[in-house]
Amino acid sequence: MTEPVDDANNTKLIALKKFFIFNSKYGSTEGEEKNKIMFYHPSENELDTKIKDIGLCEAIVKFTNTFTADESVYCMRTQKTLQLFYKPEHDFWMMMILNAPSERKTRDDSEYTEYRCEDAHEIVYREVLKQSYYMFRLFSGTFMDNLVGDNETQQVEHLINKLSKFYSKYVATLKTRNCDILDICRSIQYLPLNKFQFLRVHNFIQMIESTFVAIKHCIFLFNEQLVWSGINPSDLYSIYEYLTGLLFPKCSADDVRGGSLTRNYSNGLDAQYGAYLAGPTHQGDNCKKPPTVYICNNGECQVYKMIVYNALSGTLCLFVKDKSALTNDFYEELHAFIGPQLTNIASDIAENLTKDNGKTSSLICTSTSSSIGNANADESTTQTTKYLFFNELNFQHNGSVHLNQKLYKKKRSIPREIMNLLNDLYIQDANTSNSSEIIVKTLSDYWIVKRSTNWRHSFVIFNKNATLLDIAEEANKIFDTHLNDVFSHI
Template identity: 25%
Template structure:
């Protein structure tokens, strides 16, 4: 029997530093009005409408209100379906959504279903944020960002359990238990960026490296795939930054969040323990004793994840189940994904083959991290920035928690954080004036609080600069010249001017 505890490594204890005044994030539980997962077809019978509620937060909400809120969401979806035509829905999205704005809250509902039509398989997932609480927390609600946060919540559940349709089909009681276990912990840890653009873009932090070292990484991973054909996909990280992935880009944000916020931090203590091994590499999950040949069961079983993948004969990606092998050495982490059964012998062979090679590659990366090229963006500057490359999902920002921690360690001088109205203006400007389908675009905006916002898009790559108020009251020409100077000095290598 498969261990049901296996995928729930996800949940770690909340950080004690969270919630400080300087934090670039807020906890969603501080501003949330409600969150729910509903299955409309389960509440069709009169008098049994409450059965459609599969999960509801907060838990102390009375059942009648849970039923009313989920019923209102279903009514909104059904009513607005009457106005959806082929002309207005030329590009159907994976997650159809609806938004509702009231005097007190902003609501977002998404529909989650299987890609292959199955009767009675639609789920409604909804969230609402309290406007007054957001104002107190100095957080600006940007509905498209909130929609992406809601979709990411579902994707995180799907990463560990597969689709809700398949899970519920086997046992509704077990399904409700897993929803309670997962979202009860997930929501307690979920954070929203005070700069909503980060949640809207949903990128991943990459580590800038010299070409030769990156080539060494790719070569090593290619040799691993050649030596072990059973390994179908790979992800490579150094510290908490991404360097390489062969999984679908649709799975990168969810998997990276699990690795960097939960699995890797939880392994740091054991890394400091002395080891008798000749190489410092080790597996983060699975059996401690690899010398035996007994099956991997119970606590020794490897994490199971569901990733979008396509076989050679398939044209479209499908959700497929993989076992995840995580191997770490000197701050470098290699995640390997396998469809077939994983044995202790396979893990012994991977350790023997990958360990010595990863030591050399990790050492080279560590030597280069402190170089001038890698530290360019960590130096003192008088502006904030967000860079995003949609093709690779690469994103770097002065608002990220990692960057703020780096600044604190290095003592870099940074400008004050923009007020919430500027954060909202950045999002609205991008949404209204920079077309998502255009490869090029440029926009300069000045806020009422004297902040300048510069949005520049080249070859689909986006750069956002936020320049704080200054005594000299610069003109538009001055801001254009300053933006060009910043791009040339700090972003030219990754953003073609």
């Protein structure tokens, strides 16, 4: 497959080479090895190549098992590739192979290719591989759930069809060149509200769930930032990826971002009351059919229909357990109930955020104000100082590394080598409550100050020539101003 090329620098960027899923339980006898293949991309590769790739993966797994108590292999590097392994379910393996970034150089009047496999961080891309499984599970259930049929042949054929239908489209959406620390954390940007507004949203959600008993869970977003969720964090991230990466981009910008609502529900109600993004199919071509989603809790997946409704910059995701409840009367009643209230709530939130646009009372508020357009922001500070904050307890992130951009169109604002250093610093204290502080200086005059405590991690990144004392003092000012409550006991 074609690799992305940066012609200006004569370089090839990191790119997906192969992606496949196999099950060693099938095709265990000689001559039937092809039966192990559940999905393979690119599909045009010869069958012999596919069988050899799977055989090599099996050999690597068996070899590494002699040194570990379980099948814990997850990565193998070569000069030109990074190979990731993941075993999501019993006997099922997922494999992703990436072409390493490379650059054409000249030495002694001859050209050669320099490969930079170290630029591809293995933890980042293994999380990308794992997320590809979570996305399939969200919309289709587990692999085992899809082994449906009267005999083994029918069961495997059904699973292969499901995998092909999903991953043939999903693989095309992978933006491997833009993956970074946010993919490791699987976090979402939250929108902070004052107490009155948050209680108003909470009361609105409670009224919806009590009035419409078919609705079991709700998610409330404003400007693609999370305000409220009744879904577990793991599935919430996958739903958020679907909304911001697929559903919202397919809808018109005016509808999603709060412009004129041209796609109004055709029941004669006031046009200002919003519209369904995923709901009644008779509404028109712009309204998608409510997707079926599998929400997992304690290892058990339950099936829901997900309705998506938008008014101004506010978006509601409503999860219905009984799909037979989704009648035209239900949609009309729901629209009449939530349309006016969601419009008013979204309008009030936008008005309050505009008033607070210049304030920097917290790190979160700074990020939020900037994302909606802070005309008074210090441009030089934005370019030389970046920050990130992660909370592992609620999968929250805030910061300015992806400032002023939709998350599904991430564009890196600092070099990849610095992002990889952030990955390493984050991983060493991830999933722990340890308190620590680290200051790192790179050869390119980047400074990174990291503090961690109680599963919360914060980074401040400077790009300037300064002394350790100067950097420490500036970092302390940022921490004291924005994160005093989090790091007060360090």
